[in-house]
Amino acid sequence: MTSFSRQDVQRILQISSRQLQGWEKAGLISPRETYTFQDLGQLRTLRSLREEDVSAASIRHSITAMQAVAGLSNPLQQASLVRSGSRLAFRVDGAMMDPIRRQLMFDFERIENDATVRTSVRPLRRVDQASRGIQELFVTAVQAEESGDKHRAISIYEEMLRLDPDYAPGYINLGTIHFHLKQYTRAEELYRTATRKDPGYVLAFFDLGNVLDELDRPDESIAAYQRAVELAPRYADAHYNLALAFERKGEKRAALRHWQAYARLDKRGPWAEHARGQIRKLLESEKLTIAARAEKYIAPKGGGVALQLVPFIG
Structure with a gap:
């Protein structure tokens, strides 16, 4: 498979080293030294979006x-x-x-x-004015949030939710602002409300798991992540966070399952490498545990080389 260096990518896409590093720091792409042809397509898409502001x-x-x-x-x-x-x-x-x-x-x-x-399409029902107003408020709130004006964003989200108390994405975005402000109790309230308003909203359970983790409530956090995985089995980040949570609880086998799931879903990049490293450590640890618990063996009569395991009573 043809591979391209960072210099190749910068030359082909006519982007600077600073742009590429900026996308990596923003979490849009994983840092790497070589890229595939498919990666180039992904980077072209990012370049076009950034050019459109x-x-x-x-x-x-x-x-x-x-x-x-x-x-x-x-x-x-x-x-x-x-x-x-x-x-x-x-x-x-x-x-x-x-x-x-x-x-x-x-x-x-x-x-x-x-x-x-085209010949078989019926006209769409006109969006009612209230729905249009909610959408406009949501966009305005996101823009305020991205510009760094968190207090204005909070005010707009709260107004939007007064107008439409069932709009789950609004609770998620508002909760995330409070999460970054380290107002974890308020963030938890908002995320939990989102899970009630839309029980199939995967991000609501994932974000709820994050804030419960910050509040040092591991069992509840794990339950939230597990619900996210039930709703979206290929949600790599939920598997990653579950693995971390189980490791902190000392449940190595449960952690191993989710590290392995993450490694299957994300095969490249720093987080994938970290997952593979944890898999190696846990497998090695499991081997040592088995060895430590192994039953004492006694050679059979007749001088044979076969080993026979018998219970060891110390």
Whole structure:
């Protein structure tokens, strides 16, 4: 397989070393020294989005949401990313999805390019004014959050939730602001509300697990992560956090299962390497434990070389 160095990537895509490092620090791509042809496609998509002034936070949030909702390990490679107004959507399996709102979207571009489908499409129901207002508030709040004006973002999210108390993504975003402000109790309340408003919202359970972990409530944290994995078995980050949580509790075999699951889903990058390292350590530790507990053996009569295990009573 053809590989490209960092210098090759910078030359081909006409980006600077600082840009590439910035994407890595923002969590949009994993740091590495060589790239595949598929990686180039992913990097081209990031470059285009950044050129259109789509913020790194918006891209990262959309990718994380798509991983949770659709179970994709790398949405930028496994789906087509589409700019939809101020938000990002993905085309996958013949449908277009807004992962943050967890909604399927009407794909006008595909319809316009498909005469067969175009002849059979019925007009969409007009979006009511209240729904449009909620969407506009959500976009405004996200923009305020990305600009660093957290207090204004909080105010807008709270107004939005007064208008639509069932809008789960609003609770998630508001909870995340409080989480970063280290207001963990308030963040927990908001995440729990999101899980009640939408019991199938994977990110709500994942974020709830994170804040419970910060509050040093490991059993509750593990339960939240496990629910996220039940809803989206290919959600790599939930497996990673579960592995860490089980390790902290000393439950090595449970941790091993989730490190292995993460390693299957994320095969490259620093977190994948860390997962593989933990797998090696746990397997080696398990071997030593088995050896320490092994029953004493006694050679059989007749001088044979076979070993026979017998219970050892110390």
